[in-house]
Amino acid sequence: MTDRTRPLATRGDSFGTPAAARVPLGDSQSAASQPETLGASTALVQVQGLSVSYGAIAALRGVSLTAAAGEAVAILGANGAGKTTLLRALSGQLAAKSGTVTLEGQPILGLRPAKIVQAGIAHVPEGRQIFGRLSVRDNLRLGAFLPSKGKLLAEDEERIYSLFPRLSERAEQIAGTMSGGEQQMLAIGRALLSRPKVLLLDEPSMGLAPIIVDQIFETLTRISREDQLTLVIVEQNARAALDLAERGYLLESGEITAEGNSATLSDSAIRAAYLGSTDPP
Ligand SMILES: Nc1ncnc2c1ncn2[C@@H]1O[C@H](COP(=O)(O)OP(=O)(O)O)[C@@H](O)[C@H]1O
């Protein structure tokens, strides 16, 4: 399944052949149980019955969701709902208690994180987690997923700099001295360099001014459209996430309690999901 040569840089091309087009996925397991799997499109990522516990504490209980190739899906939830746990389970950093996760129909749950990156899932972690003492360019290099070891492919680097011109201006700057928004751009750029089919984003808006959030989310929209990249974005910031995403799910205390198109996901459901915790901005 791994295709180490799939291109990131795009001259009228994309982040690789859209995965769903390359590997037709029968979706046979789920057709019956996922009535809203969008028309003719097929699930690129399918999560079913995912449960994760920390010792005796159940953090995720039977979470099911899908994302089609090129689709942006938001997962909204208050602090402590289980958003980070979900993304860490999808990227192999946490073991699941039960459930299945498939990418293009291939099970990935239980694979090591590096294998999951190779399969095509990249994770932009909560709090960015860039290397603060290294330059922007060196941070990007560390994210690169390389056919030839150690070298950042020039066209991959160019693509990141064209998406985020600020990073280009600051290629030699020590990453820890940049603003929060610039660090978030760097974290996203680094993840893109693994040439993913799916980008998992953990609260990319956290701590950023609304105008910066808008800029970053516009770029994410552009990447999703131009490159057929699938986005799974977890957010407390419901407004920003639903502006970006076509569909959303609400996660409450480890369970999906509502789902729908961004336009129709009801205000009351969103309010309910946040009740009793810090309001989203
Ligand atoms: N390492 C951990 N050990 C024990 N409990 C944890 C750990 N990480 C998270 N939790 C608990 O799991 C639940 C979900 O946390 P998390 O996934 O971080 O939520 P969110 O990202 O939505 O804020 C919370 O109740 C949290 O306290």
Ligand SMILES: [Mg+2]
């Ligand atoms: Mg979190």
